[in-house]
Amino acid sequence: MDAGQDAQVRTEEAQLLDAPIESPAIRRLLEEVRAEEIDVSRSYNRTFNRHNR
Amino acid sequence: MGDESWRNMPKRMSLATEVVVAEELAGLQRAQGRPFSVVLHGGEPLLLGAARLQGMLQRLRQALGPVCGISIQTNGVLISDAILDICTDQNVTLSVSLDGPAAVHDRLRVDLRGRATHALVVKGIEALKRHPARTQLFSGVLAVVDPQSSPEDVYEYFKGLGVPSVDFLYRDGNHTDLPHGKTSPSSTEYGRWITTILDLYIADREPFRIRMLDDMMKLLLGGLGVKEGVGLTDYGILVIDTDGSLKKNDTLKSSPLGDRFDTAWKIGDRSLVDIASSPVFQNYHLAQRPTSMICVKCPLLKICGGGMLTHRFKDESGYNNPTVFCADQQMLIARMREHIGAFLHPARAA
Numbered sequence: 266m267d268a269g270q271d272a273q274v275r276t277e278e279a280q281l282l283d284a285p286i287e288s289p290a291i292r293r294l295l296e297e298v299r300a301e302e303i304d305v306s307r308s309y310n311r312t313f314n315r316h317n318r
Numbered sequence: 319m320g321d322e323s324w325r326n327m328p329k330r331m332s333l334a335t336e337v338v339v340a341e342e343l344a345g346l347q348r349a350q351g352r353p354f355s356v357v358l359h360g361g362e363p364l365l366l367g368a369a370r371l372q373g374m375l376q377r378l379r380q381a382l383g384p385v386c387g388i389s390i391q392t393n394g395v396l397i398s399d400a401i402l403d404i405c406t407d408q409n410v411t412l413s414v415s416l417d418g419p420a421a422v423h424d425r426l427r428v429d430l431r432g433r434a435t436h437a438l439v440v441k442g443i444e445a446l447k448r449h450p451a452r453t454q455l456f457s458g459v460l461a462v463v464d465p466q467s468s469p470e471d472v473y474e475y476f477k478g479l480g481v482p483s484v485d486f487l488y489r490d491g492n493h494t495d496l497p498h499g500k501t502s503p504s505s506t507e508y509g510r511w512i513t514t515i516l517d518l519y520i521a522d523r524e525p526f527r528i529r530m531l532d533d534m535m536k537l538l539l540g541g542l543g544v545k546e547g548v549g550l551t552d553y554g555i556l557v558i559d560t561d562g563s564l565k566k567n568d569t570l571k572s573s574p575l576g577d578r579f580d581t582a583w584k585i586g587d588r589s590l591v592d593i594a595s596s597p598v599f600q601n602y603h604l605a606q607r608p609t610s611m612i613c614v615k616c617p618l619l620k621i622c623g624g625g626m627l628t629h630r631f632k633d634e635s636g637y638n639n640p641t642v643f644c645a646d647q648q649m650l651i652a653r654m655r656e657h658i659g660a661f662l663h664p665a666r667a668a
Contacts (some may be wrong), residue, residue, distance in 0.1 A: 290525045291658055294532060298541035 328560045329365050335562040336374055338586040344381035349591040354554075355387040359568070360415075361560070364396035368404060375408040389413060391460060393427070395435060397442030399449070406451040413485070414443055416459045418472040425464065440479070447480060458483030458527065465499035465507040469514040476526065483527035486512065490572035492631035493642050500642070509646030513653045520657050535654055537621045538662055549623045554594065554603055558585055564593065566602055573631040605637060612640050622647045 286292040331339070347353060356378060366374065378388055390405070394414040405412060416439050417423040424434035446456045459481050461472070476484050488508050491497025499507050512530075519525050533543040543549030557565040557577070562585040570577040579598055593599055608614065608624025616622075624630065625641025632639045641647065655662065 288520045288657070289523060290519050290528075290532075291535075291661070293525075294535050294539060294541070294658075295661055298536055298539045301541050 327361065329361065330370065331366075331374075331560040331562070333373075335560075335585060336377065338562070339558055340377045340381040342585055342590040343378070346590040346594065347382055347386065350594075353382070353385040353387070355389065356382065358388075358390045359557075360391060360393065362393055362396070363390050364392050364401060368398070368400045371401060372404045375404060375410055379408045379410075384409065387411070389457065391415065392442075393435065394439040394442035395429075397445050399445060402446065402449045402451070402455060405455055406449070409454070411457040412446065412455055413457045414439060414446070414459050415462075416440075416443070417461050417464065418467060419475040422464055422467045422472060426462075443479065443481070453482075456482060458485060458529075460485045460487060462487050462489055463508060463511060464489070465511045467511075469511050470518065473515055473518045477522070481526055483529060485529040486515065487530075488629070488643055488646075490569060490628060491642060492573055492629055493639055494574075494631065494633045495572075497629075497642065503642050504645050506645050506649050508643055509649030512646070512650050516650065516653055516657070531654075534621055534651065535658055538651070538654055538658060543623075548621065548625075550607075550620055551623075552603065552606060556590075556594070556599075562586065567627070569626055569628040573628045573637075574633075575631065575636065608640070609638050610640050612644075616640075618648065618651055621651055 286295065343356065358374075364371065375388065382388070388408065389411045391413050392415070394416065397412070397414075402412075404410075415427070416436075417425075417427060420434065420436040423436045423439070427435050427439075429435055443456075443459075446452055449455060459476065461476070461484050463486050489497040489499070491500065493503050496502070497508070501507065515528065516531055519528055519531055530548065533548050537543045537549050543551055555567045557568050559565060564579065564583040564585060566577040566579065568577055579602065581598060583593060606627055608619065608630070610624070610630070613619055613624045622641070622644075625643055625647065627637055629641040629643055630637045630639045
């Protein structure tokens, strides 16, 4: 997947996340996966992960 | 497929062994530079009694600091306010083994005299739910699936009980010795049962957590899994028995190859750091990765992970097989795709 396709997918994902989601279980998971994406970049240099880098 | 090896184990770990365990775990944490989780598991950890448990948890917390998770998996029968206060002080969480309503739970979970335990377990859970630190203390219940039970009844029961989460586990078994309720490796009794739970979960307006389903759906959505037996994360699981002997993942007791290392290690004989970096341990660790070509070529491998090692066993081919629950997991993942298809991660949508 090139950068353009990736950006398009992310835009589509963002639109989906903004749409009303009826199932609380699914909504909760989507929110957590989105938070994981943020956390992964923030945690890159954390001590926990150092041995792998 | 019950494990009977506990009958030959001391009921309690000696104080001398406990001291060495804490020292060795502290050394392992320093060496690997990142935290791990310690779980006091059955037999029944609360048989230690409040005083011994307090000493052990204090020692572990002091050795490991605040970053390591410490938790107890208990049958719930011996939960008391005193024990809950001790766990609160040491930031230790509890998960209770409860399979569902009395008719489901008491079919197999009986005490040493064969008496039903459901009422006592629920009494323990009620004590947990009353405790001022309940949100911190009570991580949820661990429920072993009985595919002959009604998934609707089990879901409604846990909903009514007000548990924060349920971790459903498939019953142990393999291709040679099939799990209870499964008629052949290709049958889908467990798949139908858990798919009904999934449907109820997705439709629930105020759902409790279901770890197995959450983990698999997170993987489908491009997130991370944290549960052994799904996804492709490696877990370095080491069991320290009450006699100080070191064993592999205890689920392997249900396989004829067992849970023993070729070398009979005891805590303190050799440092845990040495053991964890030894070829024997590394080989055991790598064995979690599926080797069957059916799995290696399967587009669902990133989600199911080939299941747990013990569920792959077959007399003729050892662990070189898909999980005995392969058909069940395929059914479950297909249903998950129907529910969350619009949100699937592009790499996992195929």
